[in-house]
Amino acid sequence: MVRSLLPNKKIFCVIPTSILFLPTAVFGQNPSPTPPISPSPPAVRVVVNSNIDGEVTADAQLTLREAIEVVNGTLTPQQLSSAEQAQVSPATGGSTIEFNLPSGATTIELQTVLPDLAVPGLTIDGSTQPGYDPNTSATAEIAIPIPLVTIKPATGIEVFRGLTVVADDITIRGLNMYGFNAEPIKQQLGSALIYDGKAEPATLTTPPGDIVIAHRNPPPDISEQKPPNDDFPFYERNEPPKNVTIENNWLGITQDERVPDRLSAFGVYAFNSQGANIRKNRISYHAGSAIITSVRAENTQVVQNIIVGNGIDGMPDALRFEGVVDNSQILGNLICANDGAGVYLFKPQGKILVQNNKITYNGRRLRRAAVFVMGSDHQVIGNEIDHQAGPGVVVTAFPHNDVGRRGVAKRNDIRNNKFAALEGLSIDLNSQRNLGVIDFQRGDGPNPRRNSVNRRKETGNAAINAPEFTEKAFAPNGSSAIITGKADEGSEITIYRLGDYQRGKEAIYQPGFGALTEPLTIVTTGEDGEFTAQVENVQPGDMISAIATDPKYGTSEPAVATKIGTIDTPPNVNVTPRIEPINPPQCVSRPAPPPPPTPPAPPPTPPVTPPEPITIRVPRNIHFALDKSFISDESAEVLDKVAEVLKQYPFIVIELQGHTDPRASDAYNQALGRRRALSTRNYLLRKGIAPERMTIRSFGESQLKVPGSNDIVDYARDRRTEIIFKDIRGIDLEIIDQEQDLQIEGR
Template identity: 55%
Template sequence: MYKKISKNPFYQFKQSSKFPVNIKRLLASLPVLLLTTPNIAVAQSNTAISLSVTVNSNQDGEVEADNNLTLREAIAIVNGSLSLERLSSTEQSLVSSGSNQAEIKFNLPPGQTKITLESVLPPLTNPGTIVDGTSQPGYDASKSATAEIEIPIPVVEITSAPGEQVFRGLTVAADNITVEGLSIYGFNSKHTDTASLPPGDIVVVPYNSVLITDKEKRRQGDKGSPPRNVIIKDNWLGITSEEQVPEKTSAFGVSVFNAIGTNISRNRIANHEGSAIITGKLAENTQIQSNIIVGNGIAGMPDAIRLEGKINNSQVTSNLICANDGSGVYLFKPEGSVKIQSNNIKYNGRRLRRAGVYLMGNNHEVTNNQITNQPGSGVAITAYPDSKRNVIRDNNFANIEGLSIDLNYRNTASVRDFQRGDGPNPPRNSGNRRLDSANGAINAPEFLSSEFISIDGKVNIDGKAEPGSEIDIYKVNANSKQQLDLYPAYSALGEVIARVQADEKGRFKATFTNLQPGEIISAIATQSKYGTSEPAANAIVKSVNNSQSFQKPQSPIQNPNCTSRPVAPTPIPEPPIPQPPIPEPPTPIRLSVPRNVHFALDKDFISQKSGEVLDKIAEVMEQYPNIVIELQGHTDSRASVAYNQDLARRRATNARNYLIKKGIAPERMTIRSFGERKLRTQENNVVDYARNRRVEILFFDVRGIDIEFENQEQDLQIEQ
């Protein structure tokens, strides 16, 4: 009846004139446009096709008239590129007229809910289509694996088949499409076509972009209208439904390549080689809200959320962004402004030490966020290109290594300084000083004294700042050890305790009755013309008799947890039962743990023997969840300093990624690269060289455990 005429994965077929009567009646009542031209892969009708299609098979492959209706066939049906007469009567029974929009539902057999794709699926081109993983029997919308944001556990999984290089999960190419309730992972490839069409779990692109196969043509001219109002919600991306790291990790989670009004909400996004969410040419009015974004950037672009291109009126709100390998939010040369508010951003920069939030551009707002445990500043704003009128207010910072707000200075323009922050700027009052740094080089406030006296319970504060600016006075959190070493006069901004106005000469004053001797304060200035400043140097409150109790620096290593399990309802208490005497505390547990692995000359991969060593470390970390580690990469002294620095980082990264795949949470591991700076031996022979090519593991928070660390050499790789 049909002859296949192309190997195009979107299926091109010639149709016959035969058509079952019952299907004719069904389609006669629907505004359906069936595609008959053999050289076009998919249909895009101006009139939406309202069909409800139920997928009953997890198989993939070519269209066949059998009892199995696959996801590939379902997409082709709702797109209008596969006529129902192509199907068997059993498959036809799984297709019915929809209400107002097309639906793809699931009724997969128990134990067969993983769909393994052999090639890229057709793009979703029928406006208003819903791909509904919540329809699968066994899906429980009331059950979540996380307490912080309740996202139901998916049942239906979509991944690439073993041995296949499938570079994209779902491609969204029409307006008002919804994807919900699915687990999507394992989409990554070296496919040359991904140079202009990104790989990932879900990619939102215009219709024409997925039809043009010539890359040069795709880079030029009209690519079709950007999809509008796409909804991606309640999915698990990059993580299996059993909460495992997949064997094959995806390149990106969601790529909004060219779209308007995309809503990405209540998704759990983890374990991607690149960013969890990334935008491309156009992503205006993108809404990223209430997602759990953990452990992304493990091999490529490291930042959890990377926004670039036209992103005006976009918002990043109420997300948990934790343990990603770069910044939590990274804005790269954006066109337009973004609001970043009410997010919990913590433990990021695990591989590349960056600010929690990194901004380029103008008129961004960063407000009401918790930004903690960052190996860099809280918010860094670059001076390239000119970045002005960025408002950074009402955030709470703690345990960061740099300034809470760092306006990068043009004269310290190295990549590392810009991404982590370059420290306090000197006051600048020349005529050209507004070009010196971000936010028009607005000067930080200065207290008129580094000490203020509490008299009869009152503390009078005064200082100077930019004339006419608003001053937020903060009670600060204690310095982290790293911040104390780098910037001893600064602490992390904690709670806002007052907001006052500087007069026309720049003077400001405030009186407090709730400050105690020993408490430390700082301040920031915000002026509409320039934006928000860096923080003021600390000032301390003292009593009349000069007594105060200083805050102790915070520990740089805490037991990091990104998520926790939901708490079961509290049962009705039973009558108390007499308790036996409390036993004596157990004696400390004694363990022998290897603390290093080795590498071959100029290599960064984990050998089989090194894997066995890391397996032992993983066993200990699984048994004792309070332990956190730092993996320090080293090389021998050959090659350049820059090359060795990068090689050492790759070695530490690969060791960490190995442990992640063994189930160790990424937030429990940081990496640091020393290159050739810390040789273990003097390199008198090839054995010494081999001993220097290593990753050393430092263990922290080992309370109650007596650990004997072993510098093992069973995996030593001596060059020939």
């Protein structure tokens, strides 16, 4: 018997925008397309007092489905029973949907997709449920109240979307939503999903997810359409909903903070919107991105959300912005332990501000930059970016950095950020000379000095040169030092203290770089490009670097580091950075309880003898069937033992390394090894192990158990995930190579 990673073995696939916008015949239709509403029905207050979902029926209780139809005007009060009519009353301003569900029956299990939210000014408000406490939060980092009303698909029923917004000024507040996903439609569209060794043509229905903002159904038939302008494939009548507010919701995560049995595809999908305000939501455990824009999402505000553990089984990046997104802002969010980049700007049209976010422990499945930038005029300012399995900020060379006749070039401003514990540069400007997937998404390392005008066109931020220090070491004068160097003329130089120093054979890149941890001072170059800066509070051994920001071309890569002291002074930072910290990684924590009354002083206690190290036996591997990545029942028993140890000792972190036997190509085996590591990670996720404690890596066929063997038993040993335990202070772990779950193929 084989245990599937997800219930019913649902396959999730994310298709690029160019494939997603298909003719109406290919798009999935809303089962109940929203009829036009003109004029808008009168404003009403509707109270939902039943968690039952199904056909609209005149009975004793009012359901959420009936409430939406009432506010939309497609169900009149006269069609309700007298008991239901008592839950409807006139309102001033916009319509509201409130909740008064029975205690213990606050979960609404949907049978089909709900009608669209189609009347302007509507508020659907879960905070009205009796017992809701706006002053209680499960997290200390950002206070987000715990919702009481849950909306999810009924067990065994596929509902691809939770709430669909198609009108202006709609507010969704105080709800818990998860489980909204779609089985791919298998049609030959020139793109295939590789899943456990089989190529499956796939596309999606209309965008799935917990909350989708889009124009009214059906989507336009664009098969023969010339866009009304060059920006997006919508007719002029496809008006985007404006000024939608999504606040204080828990999306993708259960009320008891678990990974749900069925993952939602996305949290918030802004397919076609303007001015959406997504604030103070907790968005976790989605198969794809927590928040994604598609064709149009100007002026989107993403503010003070907790975004943890997304990208589990599809598009890995926490926030993915593409399409027309001018003047959007990503402010003050906690973006932690997501599978790819924290912020991924993919061919966006317009500028985006990324400011004052905590972006940490991302890249758990795919090693990418914490912030991946395409386009121009973006600002990445004042963020804390650390513990990334990849660089800090990568700026690509696409679209082309064309310098116009007036000398105006595409630019991105990256300043006043604090970096730590990165696998790569703090800022990496990609060159078009390096176009592999790893180069493109993880950066391509330090650039050489600009040697031609063409470099302006083929390198991110128009190939602005990194500063160069005049000395390899600068002597201190007390607690200060004078630093001199040279950079592009007219650029602003920010001097940084490094938090680590990458050098030697184990360095990710060339010697001389590290994480730009603490800004020390800012100076400007003169007409000759030279600069002089006095830095304070430094001591011998401090490693120093700098970046340059040009008004026309944006921010450079970091300078090769210099040292305070002499060349022989040893660095007082880690020579090779630790990606995993000494303390256990933790995205969120509980709010501190109120301080108890001060007790009387206790009597002196005798000194405590440190306990003897604890010896624990723990398995370090599981095995897989030929060409598969499913967790078998026998492997599940092994992983249950691993989960028990991880729960007992929360400071342990692990790396899951996927391996294959030597058959098939290197590229195929690399992908298969990654799927095996991913399956292992996802099983442990469902056992309650936090995503920030696990990273995955694929070695494909490169580390065989018995190199050169063609024995099927040795092949079975090769097909494995190995569990590497880290930070095991105070514990003597006896690591066991087990074979109780070995799956040997038929001869």
